[in-house]
Amino acid sequence: MAIALRFAAAPLRLRLVSPAPPAIGGAGDGGRRGGGGAARIGVLGRARCRRRRGGGGRLEVAAAAADDSARCRAKGVGAAAAAAETLGGIGVGGGDQLSVVMKFGGSSVSSAARMREVAGLILAFPEERPVVVLSAMGKTTNLLLLAGEKAVGCGVIRVSEIEEWNLIKDLHIKTVEELALPRSVIHTMLDELEQLLKGIAMMKELTLRTTDYLVSFGECMSTRIFAAYLNKIGVKARQYDAFDIGFITTDDFGNADILEATYPAVAKRLHGDWIRDPAIPIVTGFLGKGWKSGAVTTLGRGGSDLTATTIGKALGLREIQVWKDVDGVLTCDPNIYPNATTVPYLTFEEAAELAYFGAQVLHPQSMRPAREGDIPVRVKNSYNPKAPGTLITKQREMDKVVLTSIVLKSNVTMLDIVSTRMLGQFGFLAKVFSIFEDLGISVDCVATSEVSISVSLDPSKIWSRELIQQASAPIYMQNQELDHVVEELEKIAVVHLLQQRAIISLIGNVRRSSLILEKAFQVLRKSGVNVQMISQGASKVNMSLIVHDSEAKQCIKALHQAFFEDDVLTEIEEEALHMS
Numbered sequence: 335m336a337i338a339l340r341f342a343a344a345p346l347r348l349r350l351v352s353p354a355p356p357a358i359g360g361a362g363d364g365g366r367r368g369g370g371g372a373a374r375i376g377v378l379g380r381a382r383c384r385r386r387r388g389g390g391g392r393l394e395v396a397a398a399a400a401d402d403s404a405r406c407r408a409k410g411v412g413a414a415a416a417a418a419e420t421l422g423g424i425g426v427g428g429g430d431q432l433s434v435v436m437k438f439g440g441s442s443v444s445s446a447a448r449m450r451e452v453a454g455l456i457l458a459f460p461e462e463r464p465v466v467v468l469s470a471m472g473k474t475t476n477l478l479l480l481a482g483e484k485a486v487g488c489g490v491i492r493v494s495e496i497e498e499w500n501l502i503k504d505l506h507i508k509t510v511e512e513l514a515l516p517r518s519v520i521h522t523m524l525d526e527l528e529q530l531l532k533g534i535a536m537m538k539e540l541t542l543r544t545t546d547y548l549v550s551f552g553e554c555m556s557t558r559i560f561a562a563y564l565n566k567i568g569v570k571a572r573q574y575d576a577f578d579i580g581f582i583t584t585d586d587f588g589n590a591d592i593l594e595a596t597y598p599a600v601a602k603r604l605h606g607d608w609i610r611d612p613a614i615p616i617v618t619g620f621l622g623k624g625w626k627s628g629a630v631t632t633l634g635r636g637g638s639d640l641t642a643t644t645i646g647k648a649l650g651l652r653e654i655q656v657w658k659d660v661d662g663v664l665t666c667d668p669n670i671y672p673n674a675t676t677v678p679y680l681t682f683e684e685a686a687e688l689a690y691f692g693a694q695v696l697h698p699q700s701m702r703p704a705r706e707g708d709i710p711v712r713v714k715n716s717y718n719p720k721a722p723g724t725l726i727t728k729q730r731e732m733d734k735v736v737l738t739s740i741v742l743k744s745n746v747t748m749l750d751i752v753s754t755r756m757l758g759q760f761g762f763l764a765k766v767f768s769i770f771e772d773l774g775i776s777v778d779c780v781a782t783s784e785v786s787i788s789v790s791l792d793p794s795k796i797w798s799r800e801l802i803q804q805a806s807a808p809i810y811m812q813n814q815e816l817d818h819v820v821e822e823l824e825k826i827a828v829v830h831l832l833q834q835r836a837i838i839s840l841i842g843n844v845r846r847s848s849l850i851l852e853k854a855f856q857v858l859r860k861s862g863v864n865v866q867m868i869s870q871g872a873s874k875v876n877m878s879l880i881v882h883d884s885e886a887k888q889c890i891k892a893l894h895q896a897f898f899e900d901d902v903l904t905e906i907e908e909e910a911l912h913m914s
């Protein structure tokens with residue numbers, strides 16, 4: 335069902351006119367609503383704020399922001415608190431519609447200091463009426479998962495000694511204390527969490543359903559702390575648990591899908607509350623409620639991005655901002671190769687492929703609601719807000735684009751499946767894929783001939799408990815699942831299992847596929863690397879090469895240098911660019 339709720343005054347949508355992505359909090363933020371003028375927003379003083387509210391017009395306050403924040407520091411007052419004081423309560427002005435989603439990931443809210451910074455960032459845009467989505471603080475989700483694993487085997491009495499549980503408790507208590515909030519903000523949550531860990535220890539069992547409930551404490555605590563902090567500094571905020579406001583999902587614990595009913599329900603609740611009693615909504619990312627079980631579900635690792643885009647679509651907002659700890663989507667994973675640079679523009683399709691093929695920066699499903707609602711997504715750095723970031727939209731100028739980004743998915747398993755000719759060609763392909771379907775295994779890349787098929791399997795789907803990062807999945811568990819796949823396939827085919835492979839995805843302009851592949855193969859040949867499979871499929875933006883895992887990082891580096899760092903265009907590139 336489409337969005338049932340329509341607003342009387344639909345929020346304006348961002349229209350891109352400038353050649354560079356308009357910077358938030360910097361000069362030339364031409365896409366902002368309100369009077370159509372460019373607004374340079376920092377931490378506003380009272381007079382400027384009134385001027386803004388009193389009829390729009392051009393604001394030149396970035397310098398004032400720096401001044402104000404320097405003054406605040408000198409006085410030992412957080413910039414956010416000072417801004418809130420001067421504003422006398424932002425985001426509660428009534429009348430205006432909610433306008434943007436601002437999602438902050440775990441890295442952005444990892445401590446009390448970071449929460450203050452994030453509050454300052456939100457307040458730096460007083461003309462916005464944001465819905466804020468938060469992830470769990472820092473690495474809390476990983477710690478919760480590990481605490482749960484340990485609780486299974488440690489016995490009830492020793493739960494209090496679990497290192498990860500103590501880290502979680504200490505971090506949240508310290509944060510509350512440093513923000514000068516009452517402990518009661520998270521007291522009940524911490525008590526419940528300890529009870530839960532004891533329950534797991536008692537049962538000596540951790541189901542997927544319980545795991546989801548366990549990890550939900552991370553987002554439930556971070557949002558309670560942040561909302562309490564905003565209220566304390568005079569900014570009216572209201573905390574929401576996503577599972578209580580209409581995020582309805584499938585019952586696939588650990589990797590639930592959002593159901594259509596979510597959009598009208600979430601819109602009704604958030605919009606209704608806003609109209610009745612305006613307060614900045616602070617929503618838990620990552621969480622939902624299973625439609626059959628009624629239990630807490632999670633949307634897969636990094637799922638808060640999906641929460642943000644779902645809210646954006648539900649409310650028909652102007653923009654979805656995803657604040658990270660990097661300057662946007664980069665030309666490759668900076669952990670693999672630090673020379674990666676920011677990609678200024680992407681299409682939803684490119685961003686989705688990038689995420690699906692392993693770029694950790696965005697949740698693979700998160701582009702869907704944004705694309706359906708045609709709402710621009712901006713990826714920004716909460717540690718460097720002046721950086722323009724990446725703007726993701728439905729379309730972009732592709733004429734001069736060759737390659738956009740290089741993505742690596744490691745620890746991939748390949749299967750070469752050769753028919754024993756018990757079945758005809760159609761029957762063979764159908765049977766192979768029905769086996770994958772029955773076992774719930776996702777296939778990434780496929781190459782077929784009449785009697786054989788080569789596929790790469792999505793590593794995160796090989797074993798079911800994907801909440802814990804793939805890299806830490808015990809090999810023996812992955813192998814058990816794989817043995818089962820091979821056993822089933824061997825009923826109709828000869829199967830070769832090839833492990834420790836990697837998919838290198840070249841996200842770019844497939845209209846230039848020959849050019850991209852020619853150059854990529856030149857680079858790989860020079861590096862002495864043999865490509866084991868190529869797959870382009872129907873994608874307009876992605877070409878995938880499979881190589882051995884041990885060679886993959888070296889390939890990424892060499893490809894990055896050739897495509898993004900070498901100044902001189904080769905003859906073929908120049909020719910192709912002239913032809914366009």
Ligand SMILES: Nc1ncnc2c1ncn2[C@@H]1O[C@H](COP(=O)(O)OP(=O)(O)O)[C@@H](O)[C@H]1O
Pocket residue numbers: 438439440441442469636657658659660662663664665666667668669692693694695696739
């Ligand atoms: N192509 C890429 N562009 C940007 N970041 C990437 C890319 N590939 C991997 N990353 C990693 O993704 C991280 C950001 O994603 P994530 O940790 O989920 O952020 P958050 O927790 O703030 O939402 C970066 O710190 C970076 O290490």
Ligand SMILES: N[C@@H](CC(=O)OP(=O)(O)O)C(=O)O
Pocket residue numbers: 438439440441469470475476552619620634635636637638639
């Ligand atoms: N806390 C969850 C959800 C999430 O989206 O986190 P982050 O935004 O920090 O990637 C996780 O770690 O998976």
